[in-house]
Amino acid sequence: MAEASSAIPVTVLTGYLGAGKTTLLNRILSEDHGKKYAVIVNEFGEIGIDNDLIVESDEEIYEMNNGCVCCTVRGDLIRVVEGLMRRPGRFDAILVETTGLADPAPVAQTFFMDDEVRAKTKLDAVVTVADAKHLPLRLKDSKEAAEQLAFADVVLLNKTDLVSPGELAALERTIRAINPTAKIHRTERSKIELEKILDRGAFDLTRVLENDPHFLDADDHDHHHHDHHHHDHDHDHEHECGPGCTHDHHDHDHDHHHHHDENGVSDIHDLSVKSISLRAGELDAEKFLSWIGDITQTDGADILRLKGIIAFANDNDRYVVQGVHMIVEGDHQRAWRDGEKRESRLVFIGRNLDTDRIKAGFEACAA
Amino acid sequence: MVGRLPATLHDGMTVAVKAGPHTLITGGEDGRVMRLDASGNATELKQKGNRWITQLAAGPKGVVAWGTGRDVTVRFEDGTTRDLKHERTVEGLAFFPKGIRLACAHYDGVTLHFPTEVKSSPQRLDWKGAHLGVTVSPDAAYVVTAMQENALHGWRLSDKRDMRMSGYPAKTKSMSWSAKGKYLATSGAPAAIVWPFLAKDGPMGKAPLELGTRGDAMVTEVACHPEQDVVAIGFSDGLIFLVRFSDAREVLLRRPGAAAITSLGWDTHGARLAFGSENGDCGVIDLRA
Structure with missing residues (x-):
């Protein structure tokens, strides 16, 4: 397997038709960054893409012959990445633009399940462009819209000029309810600084969550709201915002913050994708690793993504986990810093997740 | 020449x-x-x-x-x-x-x-x-x-x-039939996996030959000789073996190079073997020399 440093980074751009993916793609390509990109698109759309190396491919889902329905990969990506990597040196990174109806799971899983793709490339981040005007409708009439948000490491809430500040705040609550760990950026015409979407290392265990000082801080009570336990799960009100709100162009923090004490998650009550945010003190390593292995096997089909930072008893290093469906990866990341609170935080994003059972299982791992 | x-x-x-x-x-x-x-x-x-x-x-x-x-x-x-x-x-x-x-x-x-x-x-x-x-x-x-x-x-x-x-640890990318189709040689393991097709049931219920086994490299290409029961085996480190089916005897044709062998091809009668590799190194090995 190639060293991580030499692996070509891959950024996946998802989002509904018309949300602004191609505009974002052209922004990435046209900026003066000195980098060369290979672009993989499903079809040449109406907006031209200005790049030397564009590969068109049919989105093709391959189920693995292991009896697992969620073990799917994108056959076209395996083929195209392999073709591109035959002649390295022509490009520095790969951008994959999916169709609006694409399921992001097989895209992400391709970079973990196919040995050759994994050896030569690394998935950097899933960037989802959401059209502020049409997102509520999309969430109601398609399951892909929620899945694309669920999978996102970065969400561009685009076309913000077409909706009111109140609507925007509600949209952010909705996105946050689906995905409490994604960074959310408000944009117009997909305008964003590239460092906010590229080189995120969102799947890199040495970096995952490292950039998220507020990981889970403000949002966990949203999702526990429905379980009526009301045990004392750290309502950390000293933090004003979730991870998406750490950027200076946001002025909606208070609105955001106050709202979620009341109405559980969002103004769209029939969200099929939701998240469970868990928090505990130090865990027993053996119990946790056994539990996370089991839960991703039994509930893997319903788990879209998971991310966590775990504090193991008698262990000076932070342990980080991330996963997609049944694939779960974990590793020690770095030593706990002085003054850093040794606690374990874990987020599941998925559908039909049994909050009580998952929570009980997690808490039973306590050291 | x-x-x-x-x-x-x-x-x-x-x-x-x-x-x-x-x-x-x-x-x-x-x-x-x-x-x-x-x-x-x-x-x-x-x-x-x-x-x-x-x-x-x-x-x-x-x-x-x-x-x-x-x-x-x-x-x-x-x-x-x-x-x-x-x-x-x-x-x-x-x-x-x-x-x-x-x-x-x-x-x-x-x-x-x-x-x-x-x-x-x-x-x-x-x-x-x-x-x-x-x-x-x-x-x-x-x-x-x-x-x-x-x-x-x-x-x-x-x-x-x-x-x-x-039973392969990696994907098979290369398959080559031996002369008269008696064997099918394949890549995707630390040895060339060679399935016997001599009997009327083909390889069913039979174990394959494992030729040119190495501990630290994978077979990436195989090319059976057009006339004799020997196979040229290219590895992930650029090494090429020629191995006889009957006794698994190995002859080194190329030492490890900078990149994996990605292509092997014999001439019509099997006197010369052409090879190509991932980084563009290529050549012809003349067995008559």
Whole structure:
């Protein structure tokens, strides 16, 4: 397997038709960054893409012959990445633009399940462009819209000029309810600084969550709201915002913050994708690793993504986990810093997740 | 003697190369298909297009097939063509020995066409999963595919009986039939995995030969000698062995290089072996020397 440093980074751009993916793609390509990109698109759309190396491919889902329905990969990506990597040196990174109806799971899983793709490339981040005007409708009439948000490491809430500040705040609550760990950026015409979407290392265990000082801080009570336990799960009100709100162009923090004490998650009550945010003190390593292995096997089909930072008893290093469906990866990341609170935080994003059972299982791992 | 014959055939990368009888067929990311003959004359078989040519096959009497996405085109020596559509992307192409039948591997199986017979309906060989490459035995009795999940699948055409050949640690990318089709040599393990097809049930219930086993490198290419029961084996570190089936005796043909062997090919009578590697290092090994 190639060293991580030499692996070509891959950024996946998802989002509904018309949300602004191609505009974002052209922004990435046209900026003066000195980098060369290979672009993989499903079809040449109406907006031209200005790049030397564009590969068109049919989105093709391959189920693995292991009896697992969620073990799917994108056959076209395996083929195209392999073709591109035959002649390295022509490009520095790969951008994959999916169709609006694409399921992001097989895209992400391709970079973990196919040995050759994994050896030569690394998935950097899933960037989802959401059209502020049409997102509520999309969430109601398609399951892909929620899945694309669920999978996102970065969400561009685009076309913000077409909706009111109140609507925007509600949209952010909705996105946050689906995905409490994604960074959310408000944009117009997909305008964003590239460092906010590229080189995120969102799947890199040495970096995952490292950039998220507020990981889970403000949002966990949203999702526990429905379980009526009301045990004392750290309502950390000293933090004003979730991870998406750490950027200076946001002025909606208070609105955001106050709202979620009341109405559980969002103004769209029939969200099929939701998240469970868990928090505990130090865990027993053996119990946790056994539990996370089991839960991703039994509930893997319903788990879209998971991310966590775990504090193991008698262990000076932070342990980080991330996963997609049944694939779960974990590793020690770095030593706990002085003054850093040794606690374990874990987020599941998925559908039909049994909050009580998952929570009980997690808490039973306590050291 | 080895000569050098440079020819620029494509804009951008050449995606697929196939050696036909006395010719080389190439497909590029420019969508073009070219034929280069031994004296260096290039002929365009298909004009440039939008999509990569990802699959190529060459048969006897100048018949050539290329695949781009779900579409396959067969071109006969007289220049006429026949288009064959598929529901899924074609991941592998192979002509039957006489060149009148074509196997197209795709998701969930293989489709067998008689390209010259417009009225005949294609035959399907079904097996769930992604089939990434296909080969036909020299006696036309077996079709074998390489699959996404590190296994081979085979069909005996007389009764469509399935056979599954598994246990590979990596994907099989290279398959080569020995002289007269007695063995099928394959890549995807630290040794060349060589399945016996001598008995009437083929490899069913039999263990394969494991030739040229190494501890620290994977087999990436295999090419059986055209006349004798020996196989050239290329490895991920650039080493090439020649190994005899009967006693597994190894001869070192090339020491490890900078990159994996990605291509091996014998001349007609097996006097010379050409090799290519991932980083562009290539050469010809003359066994008469």
